[in-house]
Amino acid sequence: MVNKHDVKKRMRQLAAEYIHEPQQEAYKLDDTEMMLHIGPQNPIQPGPFLIDLKISGETVRDSKLYMGYGHKGIEKILESMTYIQGLPVTDRICYLASLSNNEAYVSSVERLLDIEPPERSQYIRVIMQELSRIQSHLLGTGEYATDLGFVTMFLFMIREREYVLGLIEDITGARITHCFPRFGGVREDLPDGWREKAIDVLSMINEKCEMYKELFSSDRTYRMRTVDIGTLTKEDVIKAGLTGPALRATGIDYDVRKVYPTLTYPDIDFKVQTAKKGDIFNRVMVRINEIQESCWIIEQALDQMKPGPLFPDELPYGRRTPSMRVPPGEAYVPVEDPRGEMAMYIVSDGTDKPYRVKIRGPAFALMQGLPPMLENVYIADVPAIAASMDSCNSEVDR
Amino acid sequence: MPKDIRTPMQVITTTTGAIHEFLKKSPAQDVINWGRKNSLWFMTQPMGCCGVEMIAAGCAHYDTDRFGIIPRCSPRHADVMVISGYIVRKYFPALKRLYAQMPSPKWVICMGNCSISGGPFYRSYNTLQNIDEIFPVDVYITGCPPRPEALIQGFVELQKKIKAKTDKGTMYGVK
Amino acid sequence: MDELTVLDSLKSQFPDAVADALIDSQPPHIVCANVDKGKIVDVCSYLKDNLQFNRLSGITSVDFPEDGKFEVVYLIASYDHSVIVKLKAEVPRDDNPSIDTVIPVWWNANWYEREVYEFMGIYFDGHPEMTVLVLSDDMMGEWPLRKDYQEFPQTTAKYPYSDDQESIVEEKYPLEWKSWPTERHYLE
Numbered sequence: 001m002v003n004k005h006d007v008k009k010r011m012r013q014l015a016a017e018y019i020h021e022p023q024q025e026a027y028k029l030d031d032t033e034m035m036l037h038i039g040p041q042n043p044i045q046p047g048p049f050l051i052d053l054k055i056s057g058e059t060v061r062d063s064k065l066y067m068g069y070g071h072k073g074i075e076k077i078l079e080s081m082t083y084i085q086g087l088p089v090t091d092r093i094c095y096l097a098s099l100s101n102n103e104a105y106v107s108s109v110e111r112l113l114d115i116e117p118p119e120r121s122q123y124i125r126v127i128m129q130e131l132s133r134i135q136s137h138l139l140g141t142g143e144y145a146t147d148l149g150f151v152t153m154f155l156f157m158i159r160e161r162e163y164v165l166g167l168i169e170d171i172t173g174a175r176i177t178h179c180f181p182r183f184g185g186v187r188e189d190l191p192d193g194w195r196e197k198a199i200d201v202l203s204m205i206n207e208k209c210e211m212y213k214e215l216f217s218s219d220r221t222y223r224m225r226t227v228d229i230g231t232l233t234k235e236d237v238i239k240a241g242l243t244g245p246a247l248r249a250t251g252i253d254y255d256v257r258k259v260y261p262t263l264t265y266p267d268i269d270f271k272v273q274t275a276k277k278g279d280i281f282n283r284v285m286v287r288i289n290e291i292q293e294s295c296w297i298i299e300q301a302l303d304q305m306k307p308g309p310l311f312p313d314e315l316p317y318g319r320r321t322p323s324m325r326v327p328p329g330e331a332y333v334p335v336e337d338p339r340g341e342m343a344m345y346i347v348s349d350g351t352d353k354p355y356r357v358k359i360r361g362p363a364f365a366l367m368q369g370l371p372p373m374l375e376n377v378y379i380a381d382v383p384a385i386a387a388s389m390d391s392c393n394s395e396v397d398r
Numbered sequence: 399m400p401k402d403i404r405t406p407m408q409v410i411t412t413t414t415g416a417i418h419e420f421l422k423k424s425p426a427q428d429v430i431n432w433g434r435k436n437s438l439w440f441m442t443q444p445m446g447c448c449g450v451e452m453i454a455a456g457c458a459h460y461d462t463d464r465f466g467i468i469p470r471c472s473p474r475h476a477d478v479m480v481i482s483g484y485i486v487r488k489y490f491p492a493l494k495r496l497y498a499q500m501p502s503p504k505w506v507i508c509m510g511n512c513s514i515s516g517g518p519f520y521r522s523y524n525t526l527q528n529i530d531e532i533f534p535v536d537v538y539i540t541g542c543p544p545r546p547e548a549l550i551q552g553f554v555e556l557q558k559k560i561k562a563k564t565d566k567g568t569m570y571g572v573k
Numbered sequence: 574m575d576e577l578t579v580l581d582s583l584k585s586q587f588p589d590a591v592a593d594a595l596i597d598s599q600p601p602h603i604v605c606a607n608v609d610k611g612k613i614v615d616v617c618s619y620l621k622d623n624l625q626f627n628r629l630s631g632i633t634s635v636d637f638p639e640d641g642k643f644e645v646v647y648l649i650a651s652y653d654h655s656v657i658v659k660l661k662a663e664v665p666r667d668d669n670p671s672i673d674t675v676i677p678v679w680w681n682a683n684w685y686e687r688e689v690y691e692f693m694g695i696y697f698d699g700h701p702e703m704t705v706l707v708l709s710d711d712m713m714g715e716w717p718l719r720k721d722y723q724e725f726p727q728t729t730a731k732y733p734y735s736d737d738q739e740s741i742v743e744e745k746y747p748l749e750w751k752s753w754p755t756e757r758h759y760l761e
Contacts, residue, residue, distance in 0.1 A: 040492045043471040046444040046453065048489055068707040069489040070445065073522040076718060080521065089518055095447035111599055139450070159458040176450055176543065238652060241628050241681035252652060259655045260601045332603060332648065332659070345648070347635055358633040360648070368684045394446065397707055488709040523717055524708070 032056050036379070040069050044147060044383045047393025049367075051386075055379060063374045065367060070397040078357045083109055083183070083324060086354070090344075091177040093359060094395040096139060098177050099132040100337040106181045107262060108346045111331040113183065115315065120308040121185040122263040123301050128171070128180060129336075130294040130301075134205065135164045136338040137287045144284065144387040148225060153215065160208055163201050170194055183324075185311040195302055202295040209292050216284060223281070230373055230385040232278035240369035243362055244340030245286045246389055250278035256336040268300050280388040287390070325352050337362050339390060359398055366391035422570060427563070434477075434503070435560040437466040438553065441476035441500070446483020448510035448543045455546035467553055473499040478556070480549075481533075484512040484519050485526045497533060505567035506533045507552055511542045518542065534566040574654040576602050579624060587616060605659045610672055613662050617647070617678045626651045626658060629675075632685040634693045638720050641666045643695055647675070664695055671696040692718040 029035065033056045040048040048069035054062040074093060078086045090105045091098040103125060110116070117125075138161040145153035165175050170191055172178040180187055216222065234250050247254060253272045257265045273289040275282035328350040334343040340362025347356040366389045373385055421427055444452060456462050456469050470476045473496045485493065497504070508529065511517035516527040529535070536559060539552040559565040576596050583591055583606060590612035597603045608616055620626040630648040637644065647660040664670045674697040675682045686697045687706045694716040696703065705713050716722065 040489055041441075041443055041473075041496060043442070046449050048445060048492075068705070068709065069486060069492075070484070071486055071488070071524050071707045072484055072519040073524050073717065074519075077519065077522055092447055092518065095450060114599075155457060158454065162454075162459045175545070177447060238627055239680045241630075241679070254652050262600075332657070333601065341630070343630075345631070345633060345646070356633075356635045358631070360631045364684065365681055368681055487712075523722075524712075 029054070030056070033061065038382075044386050045143065045391070045393060049393050049396075051382075053374070053379070053382070058378050058380075060374050060377050060379060060382065063371045065371055067367065067393070067396050070394045072398065074398045075357055075359065078354060080353065082352050083326065083354065086357075088177070088179045090359075091179050092394075093398060094337070094339075094361065094363070094392045095176055096392055097132050097136045097338050099128050099180060100335055100342055102179065102181050103129060104333065104335045104337075104342050104344045105346075106183060107333040107335065108331040108344050109183055109326065111333060112326050112329050112346065112348055114327075115184050115312060117185045118309055118312055119264070120189075120305060121310050123305045124186050124190065125181055126263050126265065126268070126301050127298055128168070128178075128186075130297050131164060131168055133338045134291050134294050135161050135168070137291050138164070140338070140390040141284060141287055144384070144390065147383040147387040148222070150222065153212070156208075156212070160205055163204070167194075167198055167201055170197075182311075184315055189310060198302065199299065202298060206292055206295050209288050212288055213285065216281075216288075225381075225384065226280040226284075226388075228277075228279050229381055230280045230377070230388065232373070234278075236369075236372075237278065240372075241365045242340065242369060243365070244337070245283055245290065246278070246366060247340070248273060249275045249283045249286045251276055256334050256341050260334050262333065262335070264301070264304075267304065268297055270297050270300075280384060283388050283390075325350065326354075339363055339366065339392065339395075359395075361392075361395040361398075363391040363393075363395040367393075367396050422568070431560050431563070431568075435557040438478050438505075438556070439468050439470050439476050440478040440480050440507075441473050441496070442469045442471055443480065443496070444482060445485070445489070446510070446512060448482035448512070451543045451546055452480060452482050452509065452549065455549045460546035460550060462550060462553070465550070465553060465557075473497075474501065476500055477503070478505045478507060478553075479533075480507045480509050481513040481529060482509040484517065485529055487524055487526065490526060494532070503567045503569075505556060505565060506535045507537045507539065507556065508535050509539045509549060509552070510544060511540060514538055514540065536565050536567065574624070574651075574656055576604050576656055579656055579658065580604055582624065583616075583620075586619060587612065590616060601655070601657055603657045603659050605661070608660045608662050610662050610664060613647075613660070614673050614675060614678065616660065617649070617675055620649060620658065621678055625653045626656075627679075628652055629679040629682055629685075630657070632675075632682060632689060634689045634695060636666075636693060636718070636720050638666065643670055643693060645672060645689065645695065669696065670694065671698055673697070674699040676700065692716065694719070 033054055036053045036055055038044070038051045038053070040050050042048065042051075050066040050069070052064045052066070053060050074089060077089060081089065087102065087105065090101050093101045138157045142154040142157035145151070145157070168178070169175055171188065171194065172180045232246070232250055234252060237247050237250050237252065243254065243256070251274055253274050255272045258272060270293055273286050273293060275286050326348045328348055330345065330347050332343055332345045334341050336342075342362055343360045345358040345360065346354055349355045370386060370389065374382060377385070421430065442452070444450065454460065456467075473479075477500075479497060479500060481493075497506075508514050512519060512525070513529050516525060519525045520527065537552045537556050539548055541548055556565070560568075563570060580594055580596060583604075584594055590609040592607045594604065594606040597605070626649045628650045630650050632648075633646045635644045635646065643664040643666055645662045645664060647662070649658045649660070650656075662672060664672055672695060674686060676686075676699070683700075684706060686700055687703065689695055690697060690703055691705050691708050691713060708717070
């Protein structure tokens with residue numbers, strides 16, 4: 001009779017020998033552990049990055065992130081272009097919310113030039129920012145739904161997103177990567193008949209958000225997979241330095257539009273959406289509530305707008321000149337991106353090209369805070385947690 | 399992995415290989431091509447801004463499923479590799495490995511200006527240009543980013559090429 | 574919490590280490606100050622413990638080759654009030670520039686300091702893991718964002734790692750070519 005324990009011991013020995021020696025030494029694996037690489041081409045997010053998971057059975061013991069598969073060197077490129085030439089390049093930092101990136105760049109340069117856009121341009125910029133927030137949340141939540149297997153929600157949300165992209169395309173002419181604001185104003189005014197079309201589309205999106213909330217919260221399997229998983233407490237979030245919906249889901253109401261108000265946000269009445277517990281379920285609910293709040297902001301802005309000029313009367317060097325010289329100094333203006341606080345720190349030395357541009361993106365902190373969240377969690381929860389943080393790989397890599 | 403992944407099988411050693419070469423010169427190849435061109439499955443590889451348009455082309459408004467084109471995540475299930483976005487030095491070995499993992503016949507489509515010639519990131523220390531010196535590219539789609547209709551037209555041009563037997567994916571002319 | 578209270582308390586607590594402190598005239602009114610290189614951890618802990626600055630926004634660096642220095646810039650904000658503080662520390666531009674790490678004060682300074690090291694070459698003493706974050710492994714040591722980096726080698730996919738770019742480019746596309754380059758057929 002063969003002893004069962006001897007057989008098991010021998011099989012474990014064989015399994016341990018089968019693992020490559022270098023890997024076992026390099027990663028310091030036990031006999032029961034294994035290394036799983038979710039490689040650069042991953043289905044979790046649009047954008048390549050590498051996660052190394054050390055798993056034992058089905059639970060994750062340790063994880064490590066490797067970034068850099070999308071690094072283009074934007075900060076070095078911007079030092080060799082004039083200010084107006086650098087504007088289309090800043091579009092492509094985070095392509096899901098390119099109007100916020102443009103807004104951060106243009107606001108900082110306007111501080112250096114000491115000019116302020118007139119009121120109508122400020123209202124148009126507010127409308128564009130909120131539209132960009134709606135379409136980014138729809139795409140982000142849709143991608144998160146595919147990682148759970150809930151493909152129906154993805155298809156619904158992309159269908160609504162096409163209507164919003166149609167609205168944006170009527171004004172700017174492009175679906176993503178718009179390059180719309182200019183130093184001192186915006187490129188073009190709203191076309192005729194846009195206001196009525198926008199009100200129809202926004203009321204349709206408001207109704208659909210109610211349907212989304214019901215679909216998300218009534219399914220029992222979905223609740224088992226998302227409630228109380230990937231929880232962040234208030235101390236975790238403050239330690240990791242997060243901003244955006246991931247922070248607001250834990251109960252801290254910190255929104256850059258209320259803390260550092262720019263443009264005409266003080267005249268518009270809106271509420272900051274928070275939740276009580278920072279798990280996956282509540283993060284998704286906060287995003288859907290923010291979509292509804294953005295629809296309300298756009299309607300108020302359309303009501304309060306009055307006809308007027310788009311650029312101020314006296315501009316230094318005209319408004320579309322390529323050889324505009326900016327006075328020396330430094331500027332830092334934070335703006336609310338769909339993912340958090342976005343800002344650009346621009347140092348200028350008096351010539352027509354910037355001396356140093358540092359892009360402070362919100363996704364950097366979200367990616368940095370991911371490995372501590374993946375401890376003692378099942379493998380099947382890893383895509384759900386990573387996608388619910390909704391970070392953008394190209395903003396970390398620039 | 400061979401050193402230059404563009405050199406295909408030069409010598410026919412197996413019976414299946416001989417049968418395939420015989421069929422390529424016969425009229426049965428038309429039927430095989432008809433089957434292949436109407437179900438091109440592409441690998442989802444969103445590397446950059448064009449990746450978002452690639453995702454949007456597969457969904458409601460600009461449906462690609464009516465042509466038989468479905469996105470697949472794994473390279474082992476895919477026929478077409480769409481290089482959508484900027485190619486970075488760190489990602490380049492992974493790209494070569496993904497191409498080698500796809501089973502033949504396989505086609506490559508270059509989408510967007512960044513993969514053709516560098517795009518707006520031409521003057522960078524970290525991006526590569528002229529990817530068609532390594533991969534055999536069939537269709538080039540220009541734009542920054544191209545619209546989803548342009549991507550669908552790219553697939554239709556690839557279908558026409560397969561029908562006319564001038565594509566680089568099936569290896570005609572191997573002696 | 575006002576900008577003036579922050580400015581006054583910083584000046585009174587560190588009269589030697591903090592110099593040239595002023596407030597921006599335009600919104601968001603940032604409090605800027607120059608700090609001694611050796612005292613940076615003390616100033617940061619004072620800001621976090623007594624004045625409730627519990628969020629680190631970012632760490633960057635700027636290169637001034639004519640003045641012979643690097644500037645490391647710390648941008649500090651808070652969840653409880655709306656004041657932003659910008660601290661600048663000067664590091665001389667010699668063979669081994671280095672400064673103390675700020676990780677004991679804020680946990681999320683980890684990746685910011687790694688990024689500054691791989692782009693500019695400034696070492697942070699006490700950091701647990703100084704490796705590449707965003708660049709590839711063979712580019713460690715090149716410090717791309719310095720002003721005297723031999724910039725932008727035009728690389729094509731076939732010759733990405735070559736040193737003498739010019740000779741290869743001239744060989745492939747000589748100045749007097751007699752015909753178009755032939756179609757690159759996939760069979761060699």
